[in-house]
Amino acid sequence: MTDSPADLVITGCTVLVHDDQEHIGFEENATIVVRDGVIESVTTSPETPPAAELIDARGQVALPGLVNCHTHAPMVALRGVAEDLPTEEWFNDVVWPVESNLTAKDVELGARLACAEMIRAGVTCFADHYFSMDTVASVVEGCGMRAHLGEAYFSSQGPQGREKSLEFALRHRGAAGGRITTALAPHAPYTVDDTDLAATAELAREHGLPVHLHASENRDQAETSLERHGVTPIEVLARTGILDADVLIAHGTGILDRDLPVLQNATGRVAVATAPRGYLKFAWPTTTPVRALHDLGIPVGLATDGAASNNSLDVWESMALTALVQKSTTGDPRWLTSRQALHHATLQSARAVGLGDTLGTLAPGRRADIVLVDLSGPHTQPVHDLAATLVHSARASDVRTTIVDGRVLMRDRALLTVDVAEVVRELGERMPALLDRSHGRRIQDYDT
Numbered sequence: 220m221t222d223s224p225a226d227l228v229i230t231g232c233t234v235l236v237h238d239d240q241e242h243i244g245f246e247e248n249a250t251i252v253v254r255d256g257v258i259e260s261v262t263t264s265p266e267t268p269p270a271a272e273l274i275d276a277r278g279q280v281a282l283p284g285l286v287n288c289h290t291h292a293p294m295v296a297l298r299g300v301a302e303d304l305p306t307e308e309w310f311n312d313v314v315w316p317v318e319s320n321l322t323a324k325d326v327e328l329g330a331r332l333a334c335a336e337m338i339r340a341g342v343t344c345f346a347d348h349y350f351s352m353d354t355v356a357s358v359v360e361g362c363g364m365r366a367h368l369g370e371a372y373f374s375s376q377g378p379q380g381r382e383k384s385l386e387f388a389l390r391h392r393g394a395a396g397g398r399i400t401t402a403l404a405p406h407a408p409y410t411v412d413d414t415d416l417a418a419t420a421e422l423a424r425e426h427g428l429p430v431h432l433h434a435s436e437n438r439d440q441a442e443t444s445l446e447r448h449g450v451t452p453i454e455v456l457a458r459t460g461i462l463d464a465d466v467l468i469a470h471g472t473g474i475l476d477r478d479l480p481v482l483q484n485a486t487g488r489v490a491v492a493t494a495p496r497g498y499l500k501f502a503w504p505t506t507t508p509v510r511a512l513h514d515l516g517i518p519v520g521l522a523t524d525g526a527a528s529n530n531s532l533d534v535w536e537s538m539a540l541t542a543l544v545q546k547s548t549t550g551d552p553r554w555l556t557s558r559q560a561l562h563h564a565t566l567q568s569a570r571a572v573g574l575g576d577t578l579g580t581l582a583p584g585r586r587a588d589i590v591l592v593d594l595s596g597p598h599t600q601p602v603h604d605l606a607a608t609l610v611h612s613a614r615a616s617d618v619r620t621t622i623v624d625g626r627v628l629m630r631d632r633a634l635l636t637v638d639v640a641e642v643v644r645e646l647g648e649r650m651p652a653l654l655d656r657s658h659g660r661r662i663q664d665y666d667t
């Protein structure tokens with residue numbers, strides 16, 4: 220403690236807290252003190268310490284900023300271009316042909332729009348897996364968000380793909396004042412061969428980098444892998460050594476019972492990101508097996524995937540859908556309670572992106588990534604069960620203020636670091652060239 224004014228003090232709010240068993244509770248009329256980007260204290264003391272910036276948050280709830288654990292942020296540029304299609308046609312007929320036109324400028328504009336959308340929805344950190352990631356890193360630097368970034372690659376790019384991914388991860392690790400962390404980002408076991416995956420696992424160990432990839436995205440991929448190779452995609456990750464690294468697996472709706480002991484025996488830290496809206500939209504027959512993963516102690520973070528499949532980057536919606544889809548698929552209304560959903564949204568999502576020691580809970584010593592939610596609207600009143608109100612009644616648009624590392628990025632719904640109108644105008648000008656599919660090229664073929 221020092222006598223100098225704190226950088227930021229938030230008063231009068233209800234704070235979501237975790238006890239030492241990680242159960243979620245709420246403290247009313249609390250004061251949060253932030254100094255040097257870190258939470259210094261969360262108290263119910265009536266005294267307001269001197270502060271450079273003071274936010275009166277009476278009537279609002281303070282939560283850890285949401286984490287989008289798997290997305291392709293710049294794909295907001297493709298929001299709505301490939302609708303009502305099965306996975307194979309979505310990739311081969313639209314998304315991969317369009318992505319063959321992608322320029323760094325398209326990626327930059329998409330990333331800026333995506334960051335605006337996420338800040339407005341109370342998302343403070345996102346795990347991005349895409350191309351031209353230098354551009355995304357500079358957008359993150361400028362807009363003030365936190366991000367876990369990986370340069371995606373396919374084996375069709377040759378060894379240069381994984382070398383570029385490594386070079387990106389090493390160069391940007393710890394950038395933007397520590398707000399950027401990095402991962403190696405092979406696309407998936409169906410587009411990256413075993414040799415490349417094994418080389419990636421070796422690089423991950425050598426450089427202490429995590430791996431972020433798609434695997435066993437759906438049941439078809441698991442079955443095709445078994446038919447062709449006699450092993451599941453998860454078993455491919457084990458035999459190539461990927462599961463000896465820290466790994467973030469996107470989706471995993473095709474994880475089979477035989478995969479569970481494989482995941483349990485992983486020597487690295489395994490996490491899974493779930494993005495249920497896209498699974499429903501593609502009519503995939505199964506969802507991420509959250510209950511089985513929970514029984515193995517594997518964190519499941521919330522995600523949206525890209526907006527070309529999910530149509531939004533709304534993690535708030537992913538939280539509600541995860542709760543609903545889990546209840547529906549397990550046939551158990553007592554499973555995935557609102558408190559469990561909030562645990563996924565906070566500590567489990569932080570762990571999924573490798574930031575479980577610095578984010579995920581509002582407690583002294585944690586980075587000050589905080590969102591303030593206004594529950595005064597008619598759709599959130601009265602409040603009988605605050606956890607249920609947050610998960611099932613509140614919406615992303617109820618977030619009033621978004622703070623990352625103690626810096627306010629949105630105050631009273633006004634974005635302070637992104638000019639949305641300008642981004643939308645510039646992006647609009649680029650659309651004809653981006654959407655042109657007359658050349659017949661695609662960046663990859665989807666063949667599970």
Ligand SMILES: [Zn+2]
Nearest residue numbers: 433469524525
């Ligand atoms: Zn994805």
